Amino acid sequence: xxxxxxxxxxxxxxxxxxxxxxxxxxxxxxxxxxxxxxxxxxxxxxxxxxxxxxxxxxxxxxxxxxxxxxxxxxxxxxxxxxxxxxxxxxxxxxxxxxxxxxxxxxxxxxxxxxxxxxxxxxxxxxxxxxxxxxxxxxxxxxxxxxxxxxxxxxxxxxxxxxxxxxxxxxxxxxxxxxxxxxxxxxxxxxxxxxxxxxxxxxxxxxxxx
Amino acid sequence: xxxxxxxxxxxxxxxxxxxxxxxxxxxxxxxxxxxxxxxxxxxxxxxxxxxxxxxxxxxxxxxxxxxxxxxxxxxxxxxxxxxxxxxxxxxxxxxxxxxxxxxxxxxxxxxxxxxxxxxxxxxxxxxxxxxxxxxxxxxxxxxxxxxxxxxxxxxxxxxxxxxxxxxxxxxxxxxxxxxxxxxxxxxxxxxxxxxxxxxxxxxxxxxxxxxxxxxxxxxxxxxxxxxxxxxxxxxxxxxxxxxxxxxxxxxxxxxxxxxxxxxxxxxxxxxxxxxxxxxxxxxxxxxxxxxxxxxxxxxxxxxxxxxxxxxxxxxxxxxxxxxxxxxxxxxxxxxxxxxxxxxxxxxxxxxxxxxxxxxxxxxxxxxxxxxxxxxxxxxxxxxxxxxxxxxxxxxxxxxxxxxxxxxxxxxxxxxxxxxxxxxxxxxxxxxxxxxxxxxxxxxxxxxxxxxxxxxxxxxxxxx
Numbered sequence: 072x073x074x075x076x077x078x079x080x081x082x083x084x085x086x087x088x089x090x091x092x093x094x095x096x097x098x099x100x101x102x103x104x105x106x107x108x109x110x111x112x113x114x115x116x117x118x119x120x121x122x123x124x125x126x127x128x129x130x131x132x133x134x135x136x137x138x139x140x141x142x143x144x145x146x147x148x149x150x151x152x153x154x155x156x157x158x159x160x161x162x163x164x165x166x167x168x169x170x171x172x173x174x175x176x177x178x179x180x181x182x183x184x185x186x187x188x189x190x191x192x193x194x195x196x197x198x199x200x201x202x203x204x205x206x207x208x209x210x211x212x213x214x215x216x217x218x219x220x221x222x223x224x225x226x227x228x229x230x231x232x233x234x235x236x237x238x239x240x241x242x243x244x245x246x247x248x249x250x251x252x253x254x255x256x257x258x259x260x261x262x263x264x265x266x267x268x269x270x271x272x273x274x275x276x277x278x279x280x
Numbered sequence: 281x282x283x284x285x286x287x288x289x290x291x292x293x294x295x296x297x298x299x300x301x302x303x304x305x306x307x308x309x310x311x312x313x314x315x316x317x318x319x320x321x322x323x324x325x326x327x328x329x330x331x332x333x334x335x336x337x338x339x340x341x342x343x344x345x346x347x348x349x350x351x352x353x354x355x356x357x358x359x360x361x362x363x364x365x366x367x368x369x370x371x372x373x374x375x376x377x378x379x380x381x382x383x384x385x386x387x388x389x390x391x392x393x394x395x396x397x398x399x400x401x402x403x404x405x406x407x408x409x410x411x412x413x414x415x416x417x418x419x420x421x422x423x424x425x426x427x428x429x430x431x432x433x434x435x436x437x438x439x440x441x442x443x444x445x446x447x448x449x450x451x452x453x454x455x456x457x458x459x460x461x462x463x464x465x466x467x468x469x470x471x472x473x474x475x476x477x478x479x480x481x482x483x484x485x486x487x488x489x490x491x492x493x494x495x496x497x498x499x500x501x502x503x504x505x506x507x508x509x510x511x512x513x514x515x516x517x518x519x520x521x522x523x524x525x526x527x528x529x530x531x532x533x534x535x536x537x538x539x540x541x542x543x544x545x546x547x548x549x550x551x552x553x554x555x556x557x558x559x560x561x562x563x564x565x566x567x568x569x570x571x572x573x574x575x576x577x578x579x580x581x582x583x584x585x586x587x588x589x590x591x592x593x594x595x596x597x598x599x600x601x602x603x604x605x606x607x608x609x610x611x612x613x614x615x616x617x618x619x620x621x622x623x624x625x626x627x628x629x630x631x632x633x634x635x636x637x638x639x640x641x642x643x644x645x646x647x648x649x650x651x652x653x654x655x656x657x658x659x660x661x662x663x664x665x666x667x668x669x670x671x672x673x674x675x676x677x678x679x680x681x682x683x684x685x686x687x688x689x690x691x692x693x694x695x696x697x698x699x700x701x702x703x704x705x706x707x708x709x710x711x712x713x714x715x716x717x718x719x720x721x722x723x724x725x726x727x728x729x730x731x732x733x734x735x736x737x738x739x740x741x742x743x
Contacts, residue, residue: 084726085717122723122727245346261357265346
């Protein structure tokens with residue numbers, strides 16, 4: 072247990088849900104959780120491309136996330152949410168460097184390998200009978216493939232680079248979006264892809280039970 | 281009214297029709313279909329013609345909506361059929377030589393697909409008839425005219441929209457009527473050609489805003505009338521260098537609603553009035569009202585289907601915020617009128633201007649049927665102002681005021697699930713969830729006071 076409670080606003084908007092899921096995952100790192108437990112202050116993360124924004128309110132052991140930029144914000148991070156490689160713009164970090172750095176770490180949890188991430192995600196998703204199966208993933212970096220949810224002809228087969236597969240399986244990208252954008256390839260039915268995408272979105276929101 | 285193939289053939293010949301515009305109704309309440317030659321139209325009467333089933337799997341901007349599926353859709357990409365409903369065949373009032381016809385959406389075997397609103401209303405009207413009742417619905421249709429065509433306003437990024445009306449904000453204002461009259465007179469002329477029995481129109485509370493009332497009609501016809509009014513207003517506005525929208529919240533201050541009046545009749549006439557009953561209501565009316573009350577929260581996503589329509593749900597904006605009913609109280613969600621047999625009716629006041637009229641009619645019929653079948657009893661009347669109420673167990677339940685809460689309420693509504701069907705409910709929830717996600721992740725701003733450019737770009741022109 073991290074010792075830090077993470078609470079989301081009522082009727083949380085997507086960016087709040089996504090950031091909340093990232094924070095919960097990052098807080099599994101005990102060293103980071105200890106740092107967060109001592110923090111006080113407010114950090115806002117704003118999208119550089121659209122009106123999405125979320126405020127992180129740290130109050131010594133609790134972290135509350137809510138939509139928008141809070142009036143009493145200490146640090147504001149403006150980031151391109153669609154481009155992981157783009158450098159974010161940070162204001163207020165000079166006065167509160169620890170706060171800014173800690174949020175940066177919260178938003179970048181360490182990912183496992185694509186197979187580790189797939190083990191965790193698909194085990195949870197396949198517990199729901201609505202999840203299509205079997206599902207096969209093929210890593211295009213080395214051609215290695217693995218199947219979940221039984222033997223036989225896969226209902227869906229997703230091909231992608233290791234980092235793409237890891238990202239989709241870790242709940243940091245939505246499979247349907249990555250497919251439409253040409254970052255992964257798929258063999259299967261549209262119907263099954265659509266349903267699997269719902270599980271990916273639930274995972275992104277940290278709501279996969 | 282044409283009802284068989286021979287009469288249809290004769291209608292086409294008598295009116296020198298050289299093409300027929302045949303439209304089904306998309307889940308975002310948009311007319312979608314094809315223009316058929318007369319011969320193709322006549323061949324399509326039995327089993328319809330194909331359109332891509334993906335039409336019902338994409339949003340109003342043509343983006344594929346992910347996260348759900350349906351057995352009536354191909355596992356990949358296939359067809360559904362649109363089957364013309366000959367009772368709606370009319371000469372087009374806007375295109376010489378053309379006829380206009382609405383259609384039902386079916387699977388390739390001819391079964392109505394769960395998402396076909398016309399099919400749903402037809403089925404539920406039948407279920408009501410099985411219980412000995414018919415119903416009549418009338419929608420109060422609000423819209424707002426603006427200067428410049430939609431294309432011109434889009435080119436300007438929807439900035440500085442200029443309402444086509446005088447500056448005052450008084451409803452029923454004669455000066456606004458004077459300005460709107462040439463447009464609305466042409467709208468009404470065309471509606472008559474389409475068989476839409478318009479009753480009245482008036483200037484509404486915002487500049488350029490109007491309300492059209494159509495005579496009560498069977499639910500399917502009444503819902504069709506809403507789409508025809510929207511379509512004709514769009515055509516007339518475009519022809520005159522104007523634009524019109526039925527968006528629920530067009531400006532920071534004003535929005536468009538779509539209240540639904542309805543009543544039941546049995547073998548012996550109107551079924552809601554009983555001078556000896558409590559509040560002048562019959563037992564049937566009380567059960568019906570109870571069913572509507574029980575399903576108000578569950579129907580919220582149908583009555584306010586978009587993030588834009590949710591913006592209307594604020595106290596003192598003439599939009600109901602709590603599960604309430606009363607006699608002739610316009611602040612409650614259900615306003616009941618019961619002073620005489622002929623006027624006894626229920627006004628369902630939750631509807632936003634952008635709702636899908638067939639789904640709304642279906643949700644009302646479903647709620648009422650659940651009340652009849654369960655012999656439910658309504659909660660007590662709420663005989664106070666129903667806006668601005670405090671929170672707490674002593675006060676009526678608050679209606680969902682955001683998309684996720686509305687979808688949760690629908691998902692949990694066993695009454696609506698039982699009558700509307702899981703196939704419809706789950707697919708609708710998937711579609712609305714996708715719209716909500718798209719709003720938040722592609723430019724909509726929930727914290728803005730009024731509609732964002734994203735909303736205007738997405739909804740203004742087609743709603």
